[in-house]
Amino acid sequence: MRGTPAATRGCILAAVIAAVCCALPALRPEAATPWGTAGLLAALCLLCEAVGRRCDPGSAQAGAGSFLPLLPAAAFLLPPPAAALVAAAASLAGRVDQPPFAARRTWRAAQHALACCAASWAHALLGGPAALGGTGAPDLPYALLPAAVAALAFSLVLTALDCAILAAAEGRPVRRSWRTLLPRAVGPHLVHALAGLMMAVLWRSPYGPVAALFVLLPMYISCWVFAQYHREDAAHRATIRALVQAVDIKDTYTRGHSERVGRASVLIARELGMDQGRLEALRFAGILHDVGKLGVPTRVLRKDGPLTPDERRIMELHPEYGHEIVRSIGFLDQARAAILHHHERLDGTGYPYGLRGGAIPESARIVAVADAFDAMTSTRSYRRGRPVPAALRELRRCAGSQFDPRMVRALARAVDRHGWSGADTAVTADEAGAVPTAREEAGPPPARHAARPSPDRSP
Incomplete structure (x- = not known):
């Protein structure tokens, strides 16, 4: 543990001492520990760990507890000290x-x-071992109650220890860690507990441990699929994060703008009653709406002063560049239309194709409103952002010509219900002395009723 901070070492030492005190009673002769059951469960845990490494050697999950679904079974079948020993050995x-x-x-x-010891104690205190049956039938559905309480105890102890180590190692506030980690822990552990209960009932049945093993394979496969899903989701988020960071580095005036546009797009879509799949697609579209700026020369993006006609035409290509960038990224298929058309306007004066009215994809009309709203309410180093009510008034004024009135009304309802924060106090330019650039002063292509709410340095 050389190099580990003293506070972290102290936290680990305290946990180890507590774990040893919990497990030691299993070694006493009078404890009558069922070593056959404990040994078989420990062997199954080790087998799951070995299979996890072989099937997915590059995954961190392989080393993070491929055997976790077996721990509830140990808590249900063994006394608390023996359950602690199995968990520690695995x-x-x-x-x-x-x-x-x-x-x-x-x-x-x-x-x-x-955590396993706490779960076993909770299960025993509520009469869980008797409810599992033996020679007789299990007491169902009562057996579900001790199992659920045991899963909750497991989650509470695990989360409390995670909060303690994060506070010791990183100085992270315990309350914030608790609010974040506990909701994520309870659901998976309840699922593990249900599978563990099925395994424990079969283990105690006349058919014995062999029958319980039939639960193990589907349980392990389901956990593996679940882990695969989370790894894929993490890869998606990493891809988006990398693209957004690349845009922020190139166009420093709009740092943080992409994430806020994604959030506003989700607010609008949720207000319109869209399903979860479309909400996620719109969030991605909002976050990546300006990814095409990666294809615009930096000298044009950061130019101080009016753009020449040629430079404006280059800037107006950024939606098409963005569309091409995400074309080959499969999980962004539903976001492509919004990225390509978020600068179209209802009166047909937008770009890149001058689409009019209903010909503009719905997702693009949502992102257009979210983009303009955040641009108006964001504080820059050279000017304060508009108050939210003023920004909404401007959006209403331009509804029907520049923006879809339905999307504007949805945003107004969402902001009234949930509020809006994060953009009105943040300075999004890097330099305190920055001045408006050509993208912010030149405005959009000529339109009689075009609003001027887009200081996002896009024409």
Whole structure:
């Protein structure tokens, strides 16, 4: 543990001492520990860990507890000290992919031992072992209650320990960590507990442990699929984050603008009653609406002063550049239309194709309103952002000519219900002495009723 901060070492040491105190009673002769059951469960945990490494060697999940669904079964079938021993043994044998290796492995073993011990105590206090049956039939549905309480105890202990180590290692506030981590932990652990309960009922049945193994394969496959989904989702988010960071580096005046446009787009879409799949697509579209700026020369993006006609034509190509950038990214298929057409206007004076009215994709009309709203309410180094009511009045004034009135009304309702924060106090330019650039002063292509709410340095 060399190099580990003192506070972190203290936290790990306290957890290890507590875990040892929980597990030691299992070694006493009078404890009558069912070593056959404990040994078989530990072996199954190790087998799951080994299979996880072989099937997905590059995954951090392989070393983060491929055996986790088996821990509830151990908590239901074993006394608390024996359950702690099984969890500790399985965790110590697991792979760790990041340094400090010894500290992480020791912490994980202590954490799982304490959580599994707490789950076993909760299960026993509510009469869970008797409800599982043995020679008789299990007491269903009562057996579900001790299992659910045990899963909750497991989640609470695991989250509390995570909060403690994050506070010690990173100085992260415990309350904030608790609010973030607990909701994420409860759901998966309840699912694991249900599978563990099925396994424990079969284990205690006349058919014995062999029957319980039939639960293991589908349970393990479902957990593997779930982990694959999360890895794919993480890869998607990393792709988007990289694209947004590239745009922010190139066009520093709009830093943070993309994320806020994504958030405003989701507010509008949710107000319109769109399903979750479309909400996610619109969030991606809002975040990446200006990704085409990567194809615009930096000298044009950062030019101080009016754009020449040629430079304006180059700037007006950025929606098409963005469309081409995301064309080959499969999970962004639904976002492409919004990226390509978010500068179209209802009266046909927008670009790149001059689409009019209903010919403009709905997603693009949503992102256009979100884009203009954030541009107006964002504070720049050279001017304060408009108040939200003033920005909404401007959007209403331009509804029907520049913006879709339905989207404007949806945004107004959403802001009235949820509020809007984050843009009105943040300076989004890098230099305190920045001045408006040509993109912010030149305005859009000629239109009789065109609004001037787009200081996002797009023409």
